Amino acid sequence: MRTAIVGCGFVADFYMQSLPLYPVLELAAVTDRDPVRLAQFAGFHGLTCARDSLDGVLSDPSIELVLNLTNPDSHYEVSKACLLAGKHVYSEKPLAMRMEEATELLALAQSRGLQIASAPCNVLGETAQTVWKALRERRIGDIKLVYAELDDGMVFHMPYRKWFSASGRQWPYKDEFEVGCTLEHAGYYVTWMTAFFGPAASVTAFASCLYPDKLTDVPLDRDAPDLSVACIQFESGVVCRLTCTIIAQEDHRLRMFGDRGILSVEDCWNYHSPVVIKRMFNIRRRTIIEPIGRRYPLVRIQGTRQSARGSNKMQFCRGPAEMASAVQERRQSRLPADFCLHNNEIVLAIQNATENGSTHRLRTSFKAAPQPMLIL
Ligand SMILES: NC(=O)c1ccc[n+]([C@@H]2O[C@H](COP(=O)([O-])OP(=O)(O)OC[C@H]3O[C@@H](n4cnc5c(N)ncnc54)[C@H](O)[C@@H]3O)[C@@H](O)[C@H]2O)c1
Structure with a gap:
């Protein structure tokens, strides 16, 4: 196309x-x-x-x-x-x-x-699709609670003025700080949650700008939260606590707590981040969690290839390619428009929360659940 x-x-x-x-x-x-x-x-x-x-x-x-x-x-x-x-x-x-x-x-x-x-399209990545498969197979039983972290470390203390893209574009730090890490990053997990658990009913969030000037060499024209914490409650009953900061130590973990085990992922920005399951046992009225988890095998997705340049952690073109294929095959895309709109509403609700906290009841929803990728 x-x-x-x-x-x-x-x-x-x-x-x-x-x-x-x-x-x-x-x-x-x-x-x-x-x-x-x-x-x-x-x-x-x-x-x-x-x-x-x-x-x-x-x-x-x-x-x-x-x-x-x-x-x-x-x-x-x-x-x-x-x-x-x-x-x-x-x-x-x-x-x-x-x-x-x-x-x-x-x-x-x-x-x-x-x-x-x-974007983001990381829900189409191998790690997200593997988590989704494990959930469909009920590998950790019933899930009521998910913790998702999108902490990036103290970005404004990092040498970001020296960050350049391959063709020489400097990382647009003024724009990044003015837009803020919630709008920039929350979607990387919000899209997973809505794909796995369906539409959200409400978002209760706290957002704050703890370092307004970000120590930059250029004045910032607007404050954006550099910390947000949200509890997203899904219609299906699951609750996800999602944290976004550019202050706390880097941590992109996901943990899902089921009644038969715990599923975890180290980094949602890596399409091949391992998916680990620790099983839970009840022995003589005590709950025991396996100390060392087992890797649940990563799925292979039909029609995808690895970059010749190595791991290529995030394949940004997977989303547009999915859209182009859907148009050509006259089918619904795996990133349907109403799904994207709903995710946009969740992220904006977190971004626009104040230090007093607020509960936002979702006005949008999506009809057909996005379909998983075809697994080999
Ligand atoms: N920087 C990152 O690491 C990163 C990673 C993932 C996603 N993103 C997203 O990618 C988008 C772009 O970010 P970026 O980092 O590439 O920013 P950037 O400032 O480096 O690039 C944006 C480009 O768009 C051009 N532009 C802006 N408005 C335009 C218009 N009306 N018509 C034509 N050109 C226009 C600008 O001149 C600029 O060259 C943002 O939505 C950001 O959230 C950025």
Whole structure:
């Protein structure tokens, strides 16, 4: 499917890394509002398909799918323009910064028979799909409680000014701090939870900005939470406590507590992070948990390949490739639009919680549950 990239920044290089693994995506155009950045990106990747404006992409009828890799504040306007031009849209997270905008995008896509979805797509990765299989097989029994951590360490004390993408884009720290780690990261686990447990009923959250200036060399124009803690209550009765910070020591663990065992994953950002199960026994009225867990074998997913460059922890193009395949095969995508909208609402509810805490009752839901990937 002829595909365009809009926004050739830091993350676009990650998409380029996994693009060769997905032949369904034919890169037909790239554009950026910053001409210097566009030239740097196209030059590094040896691309001859650079277009000097978004209009150059929109007016090309051969382009069917746009990957919106712009900064979060541009997501709504760029996605809307693409939908109006008749293109399917795969957007980086969040789908939009406000729910009214995200809802409008979904209605627009539906009215035109187009698909829209948003990152992250790590729920399509081997680790998430393995967890999902273990849950379907009830390997740890009934689950009522999940702990998920997205702690990144003290990012603002790290040498982030020296972080550059492959083609030379500096990590956009001003934008990252202004958008905040919750909007940037909560989705990596929220999407797993809603895929596994179905729609959420409510989100009760606390969010705070503990380091407003982030010690940067440029003033920040707005505060965003650098700590959030949320309890997401699912209609199915499961509760997930999710923490996002750029303060606490790095920890991307997931732990699921069942009545027959504990399932854990070390890192949701690694598609091949091991899935470990510790079984639980009741012996003479005492509960014993196996001290050393066993690895539950990682699934192999049909139609996926590993990068020649090694482990390639996160394959950013797996989401857009899934969308392109769904369009071609005339089936529902495994990242359905109403699923993405619901996840957007959960993440915004956490982001917009205050230090007084708040309970948000979900207004959106999704009809058909996303289907697991085909396992070999
Ligand atoms: N930085 C990361 O490590 C990372 C990782 C995963 C996901 N993401 C997500 O990727 C998205 C982009 O982040 P990034 O780090 O690449 O930012 P970036 O600032 O490096 O790149 C964004 C690019 O989009 C361009 N752009 C912005 N608005 C535009 C518009 N209206 N039209 C055309 N071009 C426009 C900018 O000029 C810039 O080159 C964000 O949604 C972010 O959440 C970032």
